[in-house]
Amino acid sequence: MIPIQLLMIDVWFGLEKLLLIGAIISFSLVVAMYTTFAERKIAGFMQDRRGPNRAGPFGILQPLADGLKLFFKEEIIPLTSNKGLFVLGPALAMLTAMLTSAVIPWGSQIEIAGRTVSLQVADVNIGILYVFGVVSLGVYGIMIGGWSSNNKFSLLAAVRGASQIISYELAMGLSLISLLLMTGSLSLKTIVEQQMQGGWGGLLGWNILYQPLAFLIFLICVFAECNRTPFDLPEAENELNFGYHQEYSSMKLGLYLFSEYVNMFISSAVVSTLFFGGYDIPFVNEAELASNIGVNLVALFGFLAFFAKIAFFLFLFIWVRWTIPRFRYDQLMDLGWKKLIPLALANLLITAVVLLALNK
Amino acid sequence: MGPLTNRAKTLEQKPLTFWESLYLPAIFKGMAITFGHMFKKKPTINYPEQQRPFSSVFRGLHVLNRDEEGRENCTACGLCAVACPAEAITMEAAERQPGEENLYREEKYAAKYEINMLRCIFCGLCEEACPKDAIYLSETFAPSDFTRKGFIYGKENLLIPHPVTEKEKYEMAKGQREQQTKNK
Numbered sequence: 424m425i426p427i428q429l430l431m432i433d434v435w436f437g438l439e440k441l442l443l444i445g446a447i448i449s450f451s452l453v454v455a456m457y458t459t460f461a462e463r464k465i466a467g468f469m470q471d472r473r474g475p476n477r478a479g480p481f482g483i484l485q486p487l488a489d490g491l492k493l494f495f496k497e498e499i500i501p502l503t504s505n506k507g508l509f510v511l512g513p514a515l516a517m518l519t520a521m522l523t524s525a526v527i528p529w530g531s532q533i534e535i536a537g538r539t540v541s542l543q544v545a546d547v548n549i550g551i552l553y554v555f556g557v558v559s560l561g562v563y564g565i566m567i568g569g570w571s572s573n574n575k576f577s578l579l580a581a582v583r584g585a586s587q588i589i590s591y592e593l594a595m596g597l598s599l600i601s602l603l604l605m606t607g608s609l610s611l612k613t614i615v616e617q618q619m620q621g622g623w624g625g626l627l628g629w630n631i632l633y634q635p636l637a638f639l640i641f642l643i644c645v646f647a648e649c650n651r652t653p654f655d656l657p658e659a660e661n662e663l664n665f666g667y668h669q670e671y672s673s674m675k676l677g678l679y680l681f682s683e684y685v686n687m688f689i690s691s692a693v694v695s696t697l698f699f700g701g702y703d704i705p706f707v708n709e710a711e712l713a714s715n716i717g718v719n720l721v722a723l724f725g726f727l728a729f730f731a732k733i734a735f736f737l738f739l740f741i742w743v744r745w746t747i748p749r750f751r752y753d754q755l756m757d758l759g760w761k762k763l764i765p766l767a768l769a770n771l772l773i774t775a776v777v778l779l780a781l782n783k
Numbered sequence: 784m785g786p787l788t789n790r791a792k793t794l795e796q797k798p799l800t801f802w803e804s805l806y807l808p809a810i811f812k813g814m815a816i817t818f819g820h821m822f823k824k825k826p827t828i829n830y831p832e833q834q835r836p837f838s839s840v841f842r843g844l845h846v847l848n849r850d851e852e853g854r855e856n857c858t859a860c861g862l863c864a865v866a867c868p869a870e871a872i873t874m875e876a877a878e879r880q881p882g883e884e885n886l887y888r889e890e891k892y893a894a895k896y897e898i899n900m901l902r903c904i905f906c907g908l909c910e911e912a913c914p915k916d917a918i919y920l921s922e923t924f925a926p927s928d929f930t931r932k933g934f935i936y937g938k939e940n941l942l943i944p945h946p947v948t949e950k951e952k953y954e955m956a957k958g959q960r961e962q963q964t965k966n967k
Contacts, residue, residue, distance in 0.1 A: 468821040476829070746817045747810060 439540050447524050447544065454737075455684035456486040462684075462741050469745045493677035501572065501670050508571035513671065513678035516564025520685040522557045526550040527692050528612045530702045530726040531709065533719045542702075542722060543612055550611040551603070554693060555596060558648055562588045564682065565650075565657055569667035580666030583752065584657030588648055590759040595644035597767035598637040601774040602630055602697060615701035625703040636770045638698045640763050645690045647759070650683060652744040656752060691736035695729060702729040842907045842920040845898055845936070846943050846956060850888055853945040856917035859893035866912035871902035888915075896941065900934040921956065 460475070460483070467474025478484040500509055530542035547553055562585050569581020606614050614630075621628015631638050647654040658666040668679040695701060702725035703709070713721045750758070802808060828835060837843075848856045859876035877894035879887045886892075910919045928934055944952035 465821070469817045471820055471823055471825055473825050473827050473829070742814060742817065746813045 435538065440544060443544055447529065448521060451521065451524055451685055451688055454688050455681055458684045458687060458737055459489065460486045461737065465741045466745050490677065493674050496673040498673040498675065503573040504670065505571040508567050512564055512568030512571060513675045515567060516682040517678045517685070519557055519561040519564060520682040520689065523554050523689045523693065526553050526611055527696055528615055528701055529729065530722045533722045542726070546610060546612045548610045551599060551609045559592060565667045568671065568679065572670035574670050576663045577667050577669050580657045580659070580663045584650065584667060587654065587656060587755060590756060591644040591647035594640055594759060594763035594767050595648065597764060597771060598640035598644065601637050601771045602634050604774050604778055605633060611696050615696055615703065618700040619703045619709060624706040624708050625700050626705040629698065629700045631698040636766065640767050642694060643763065645694060646743065649686045649690055651687065651740055653747040653750050654755060655749060656755060659749065687737060687740050688733065691733040694736055695732035699732050702726060704728040837922050841922055842905045843922050843924045845918055845941055846921045847896060847938065847941040848917050848919060849943055849946060851946060853947050854886060854888040855892055856888055856915045857893045857896065858889045858891045858915055860914070862912040862914065863909035863918055866908040868906060868908060869902045869904045871899045872909060873897045896938045898936050898941065900936055901931060
């Protein structure tokens with residue numbers, strides 16, 4: 424017999440979560456769309472060019488034109504490919520890119536008609552573990568796409584991508600453990616709230632001040648996990664002809680290219696949450712402000728602050744891409760295994776010793 | 784053997800210092816350079832909206848001239864075809880019939896006058912060879928086309944609009960260049 428409590432599902436709860444999920448997904452997609460535009464524009468500026476400026480004023484309709492073009496392209500599935508997996512690959516890449524957004528706190532909370540709505544889809548107490556789990560799944564998009572294309576270049580790229588992501592996950596996890604030693608919680612919401620307690624309206628509480636090395640290692644690993652330059656070996660246009668999505672065409676290719684930008688957006692959000700106080704507004708005491716102008720406005724400003732941080736990291740992604748050339752494969756492995764992992768371990772040790780000495 | 788110039792620099796290849804082997808300072812330096820380039824003036828011209836001014840001696844598409852009353856200047860003497868180093872010009876002469884005096888200035892005229900714009904090198908020798916001031920090079924350059932055939936320009940493409948009936952178009956086609964050559 425089913426307990427009666429299970430049947431009493433709060434309809435409004437479900438509805439607000441559904442709305443939130445819809446809003447977050449469409450927001451991520453729009454941001455990813457315009458990141459592609461920003462990428463081209465900034466790349467142009469950094470190379471003394473103008474970048475796309477034909478579609479609409481300043482070219483702001485360019486992403487729409489790009490997307491439309493991809494939709495109207497002929498869809499080719501190679502005869503020798505494994506068709507089921509070939510179709511599954513881009514879908515999986517997109518899915519894993521979006522999944523992480525579920526545990527990120529996008530703002531504090533808002534009040535609608537007396538209900539307090541949290542701006543986080545799921546405040547799971549193992550938030551960071553969940554992020555790591557989903558990020559590890561991300562390798563399947565590349566792996567399945569590359570393998571099922573039945574193309575030598577694609578397979579090489581897939582193998583590269585898989586080993587790269589697995590290698591850098593280690594350093595990424597280790598660098599975060601030292602952070603977790605300090606926070607004592609895996610919940611992203613708790614981590615943000617702890618950071619908000621610091622002085623100067625939260626600024627002195629940001630984890631970047633206490634764990635700069637962990638931040639650096641984490642950032643480098645995030646670049647590697649997103650397959651962005653200088654770690655874009657799975658794509659490597661000039662050695663692998665585009666890598667794992669070489670055989671893809673039309674919107675399947677679009678989904679692959681697009682998932683890279685969604686990944687960038689979500690990773691930026693994770694970095695901002697963990698190290699830069701998430702939706703914390705620097706120099707502002709949120710609780711005080713909330714009593715003056717209301718919870719909803721504070722949530723809005725908090726979200727804007729969060730988005731500004733994300734935008735900075737998106738810019739950093741692009742900036743680094745157009746500055747640094749690609750690593751050689753042995754250099755990549757060397758950096759991951761011989762430099763970052765020992766560094767992260769040392770950082771972990773130091774953090775543990777200091778925490779022990781301070782008796783926290 | 785000593786160096787030929789005093790510009791040669793001896794390159795010392797020392798092992799990287801600890802600071803250098805971190806690579807991070809070099810990366811930040813590189814990022815500063817790329818960031819600086821974001822605000823530099825772009826050398827690109829937004830072509831259809833913005834155009835570079837032509838020099839006064841620019842040689843563009845040919846124009847077959849008419850006189851003030853709108854009669855064609857060309858007498859099909861063939862000097863331009865002879866002068867043409869690329870052999871791009873062909874023509875067929877015809878005799879003016881009574882009653883065509885308002886069309887052609889002299890007794891002989893070009894019934895067919897073709898320039899192959901794919902052969903033409905826009906040297907302007909045809910303009911120099913012409914004794915009747917019938918052909919000159921304008922400031923427009925050849926528009927694109929889908930076929931090779933489209934680049935063989937006949938009289939309908941080359942002839943300047945009629946100065947009396949289509950005054951505005953005539954002025955536009957005449958442009959600056961003919962004035963300048965006349966002033967010389």
